[in-house]
Amino acid sequence: MGKKQLIMERALELFAEQGFEPTSVQQITERCGISKGAFYLSFKSKDELIVALIDQFMSQMISNTDYQVTNMQNNELSLYNFYFTMFQASQKHSNFAKILMKEQSHSFNSELVLKFHDYDKLLEKTILTMTEKLFGERIENTKYDLVYCIKGFISIYSELILFNNVPVDLEQLAQSLVEKTNLLASQVTIPFVTKEIFQLRRLSKTEITNDQLLEVLEQSLNEAEEPLEQESLSLLKQHLLEPSLSPALVEGLLKNIQDYPNCKWIAFLLRNYLKLNSIK
Template identity: 60%
Template sequence: MIKKQLIMDKALELFAQQGFEATSVQQITEHCGISKGAFYLSFKSKDELILALIDHFMMQFTSNIDYQVKNTNDNEKLLYKFYFATFHSFHQHSDFAKILIKEQTQSFNEELIFKMRYYDRLMENVILTMVERLYGEEIQHTKYDLIYCIKGFMKTYSELFLFYNLPLDLDLLSQSLVEKTNLLARHITVPFISHELVQMFQQPMNEEIKREQIIEIIEQKIKEIEESIEKESLILLKQQLLEPTFSPAILKGLLENIRNHAHCKWISYLLRSYFKL
């Protein structure tokens, strides 16, 4: 596990300098100080490494934003916390965010494109949950336009500080985008993107992960993590999936125990969605 993380960290440094295409496995192994054999014990190919990096970044990004939306009880603060968490995450992982934005505009790799569409759909669902909660019936016919406006804000403003090195005032940026979003939500009258249009251009995606798949992921995490409160919590969460006995309050406590562990963010997201918390 440590060697795999080392490869990902060192490869990221090279990808940031040269891009995906120009970086070879040979360069990665030399930069890591390992043999090619050691590389292939962790990853079958450079493409698998790239997809692992995308998963690592997008799982953390999606789970962090989803947590903020689901656990902010004050609607007055919800939109602000959404934008603050979004741009804080971009800033925290700026090297990989830069690579991802550049490579998406140049890539013809179908697997990479499919992977990014998958996470894009997950983020759309998070935003949809948020805007329906905030504006209700007021945006019934305009909510999909509003979602795409919010996604546009996320992409455009993140590029300002990722590529132009502008000073980043997260508080001011979040306040500014809250104001813009509220104006759009309350004054859009001519929607372009309807529910029917969304259904036409979005491919069906199996968003419901099965209980057995979650259990399999938990079992893998239990093997990877050393003895800790996170490991104990994972064991209890697995028991809950097999034989539900805990109250929602206990479940939330167990999920809170694992939420900030580097290797548990995604399973925390999956469990919150599964238990509808």
């Protein structure tokens, strides 16, 4: 295991126990059994480590969820699967999930807050898309409330699971939330969250630029090992520099890369970016 990976894993444990601020670089290096200097060979600063951790987990989580929702068949299992994988992920990555719950609205580091907020918005958008797919126009007036209720369910039950050593039957949990969600979707009549409120939240939208996209793509390209992966990324890069491929070809290339762990994020970003720009 590389030093960088070792540091990230041990730091994650400490952050989950204590939070970012109260965890010192000293503590991290002690738990790793390395010196302080060695830490700064892997990361420029403590903040860079934190950002790296957040990016690693959030991008994975968001892109997984989004892919799941995008390819969702509208059937009885869809919602169940959504909840199940959601809680399964937060159980699997419980250390990170704990940090999320603890630090998500902290403002001692404004770059961090923006990051959390951006990821939260992405998740919110994914949930909105899901509710639209599942329940369609029937819930036009109440869909934003439904999104918030789903977020509330996830938040409060995650807390229950993460912070209390309770033996958990995730299938039962998912089932019970599906029932609740369906009830609310089909019978709620009084809305509170309007489209305006919902959109106001996302005003500070930091739209991703072509250059930023290229940067992420370049990084994935460097990490790529398989020929198919490399070739697809390379073609997508050319398309990004000068659009030339038809939508179907692009979609095919995205499908090629999206199952490689280190390509999930760029696949998600590209899909969003290209969809957005084709609408313009």
